[in-house]
Amino acid sequence: MPDESYVGRSLPTAGPFQVGREKIREFATAIGDDARIFHDVEAARAAGHPDLVAPPTFSVSFTMPLLEAFLRDPAFGWDYTRMVHGDQRITFHRPIHAGDELFTTVVVDDLRSRAGSHMLTVRCEIVDSADTPVATTTALLVTQAQS
Amino acid sequence: MSDIAKGDELPALQVHLTRADLVRYAGASGDFNPIHWSERIATGAGLPGVIAHGMLTMATAGRLVTNWIGDPTAIRTFGVRFTRPVLVPDDDEGALVDITGVVGEVTESDGARIARVDITAKFDGKTVLGRASAEVRLPS
Numbered sequence: 443m444p445d446e447s448y449v450g451r452s453l454p455t456a457g458p459f460q461v462g463r464e465k466i467r468e469f470a471t472a473i474g475d476d477a478r479i480f481h482d483v484e485a486a487r488a489a490g491h492p493d494l495v496a497p498p499t500f501s502v503s504f505t506m507p508l509l510e511a512f513l514r515d516p517a518f519g520w521d522y523t524r525m526v527h528g529d530q531r532i533t534f535h536r537p538i539h540a541g542d543e544l545f546t547t548v549v550v551d552d553l554r555s556r557a558g559s560h561m562l563t564v565r566c567e568i569v570d571s572a573d574t575p576v577a578t579t580t581a582l583l584v585t586q587a588q589s
Numbered sequence: 590m591s592d593i594a595k596g597d598e599l600p601a602l603q604v605h606l607t608r609a610d611l612v613r614y615a616g617a618s619g620d621f622n623p624i625h626w627s628e629r630i631a632t633g634a635g636l637p638g639v640i641a642h643g644m645l646t647m648a649t650a651g652r653l654v655t656n657w658i659g660d661p662t663a664i665r666t667f668g669v670r671f672t673r674p675v676l677v678p679d680d681d682e683g684a685l686v687d688i689t690g691v692v693g694e695v696t697e698s699d700g701a702r703i704a705r706v707d708i709t710a711k712f713d714g715k716t717v718l719g720r721a722s723a724e725v726r727l728p729s
Contacts, residue, residue, distance in 0.1 A: 465617075472617035473648035474604060477661060489660070498655065498664050499648040506644075507619045524634060525622075527643040529720075531668035537661075 444519045444560055448550045453512060457545030458571065459504040466494045466540055469503055483540075496538035501577050505566040508548055509581070512564075520562070521585045528561065528582035535575040543571045551580070560585050593704055593727055599657040599690035604649050606641050606675065607683030614645045628679070640674035641684065646717060650708045653688045654723045657706075663726045665703065670719035675712045687711045693722065702727040 463483070470480035478485035479495045486494050513520045538544070545568070552563035562583045568576045611625050620642055623630040631639045647669050655661040677684045693707040708721040 469617045472610075472614045473645065473652065474610075475648075475652050475655070477655060479661065491662075495662060497648065498651045498661060498667055499644055502620070502644050503618050510620075527671050529668065529670040530644065530647060531666065533666045534662075534664055 444553055444562065445517070446553055448518060449553050451550050453508075453548040453550075455545050455547045456508050458543035459546070461496065461538055461540055461542040461544060463494050463540040465503065466496045466500065469500050470497050473497060473499070486539075491537065491539055493540040496540075498532065498534070500538055501532065501566070501568060501579055504544065505546055505548075505568070505579055508546055508566070509564060509583075512548060513583070520560070525583055525585045528584045530582075531580045533578045535577055538576060542576070544576060545569050545571070558586060593692060593695060593702075595692050595695055597692040599653055599692075599706065602649070602653045602656070602688040604652075604686050604688065605683045606645065606649075606677055606686060607681070608639065608677055608679055610683065611639065611641060611645070611677055614642055618642065618644060620644065636674065638676050638678070641677050643669075643671040646671070646675055646686065646710060647721075649686060650688050650710050650718060650721055651723070653690050653708060654706050654725060657690070658725050658727075660728075663728075665724045665726055667723040669708075669721040671717070672719040673712070673715055673717045675717050684712055686717070695727070700729075702729065 513522045547567045549565045554561045566579045675684050688710045690706045690708045692704050694705045696703050704725045706723045710718040
């Protein structure tokens with residue numbers, strides 16, 4: 443049974459995550475996206491960006507490992523092996539670029555148990571080194587309750 | 590792009606997702622959950638077989654939008670529900686995912702024109718994403 447006292451809590455801010463060009467290229471290749479501003483620095487600069495731009499769902503590459511560490515922590519009591527991803531929403535405050543140093547705070551927004559499932563809503567607030575908002579991601583994660 | 594209106598259809602996208610794509614995505618995204626690469630663990634978890642990462646399906650749906658608008662940074666919000674798994678067989682062809690989109694609404698906000706794109710993703714003839722939509726800032 444997950445520990446309900448976590449609802450409303452923020453985990454310690456993690457970072458900095460250094461956004462590197464090769465990580466952006468690797469991620470863009472993995473999602474099959476050959477848009478030039480993900481791969482070619484000159485094309486990104488010509489489009490008005492300081493460096494390579496990250497694809498829209500790139501933030502998962504540094505938020506998901508944070509969520510996994512939290513969900514595998516026995517203190518929270520979540521069954522990670524039976525988890526499915528229910529939904530995902532991303533709000534973009536500004537584009538992520540190569541060279542950014544990003545900090546992520548995981549917030550446990552909600553936890554409900556219904557029809558034999560636990561439903562957890564977790565939010566990641568991502569900011570840059572000047573504390574300017576970069577993106578807000580919200581995930582609904584579902585796991586079967588112990589029968 | 591200035592004449593974008595409600596009802597406009599986006600150029601459709603067909604993507605084959607193979608086991609190799611899942612492994613590549615696992616490495617790039619840091620999501621090494623074994624249900625996305627091990628038949629043994631996937632079936633042990635009650636799934637019919639290895640399934641694609643939901644976030645890979647979401648990223649593929651995102652390509653439909655960014656290809657259309659031409660500027661990936663024009664996306665303001667992007668959300669999906671994962672309603673069915675995409676089963677990826679251990680063969681050369683993989684799973685065929687069909688992605689289509691339509692402009693559901695165009696609104697004005699703070700002097701900017703915003704299009705809401707409603708996205709449909711189908712695998713094996715059935716939708717795999719629910720309430721999938723992106724809000725996109727249109728060029729003025």
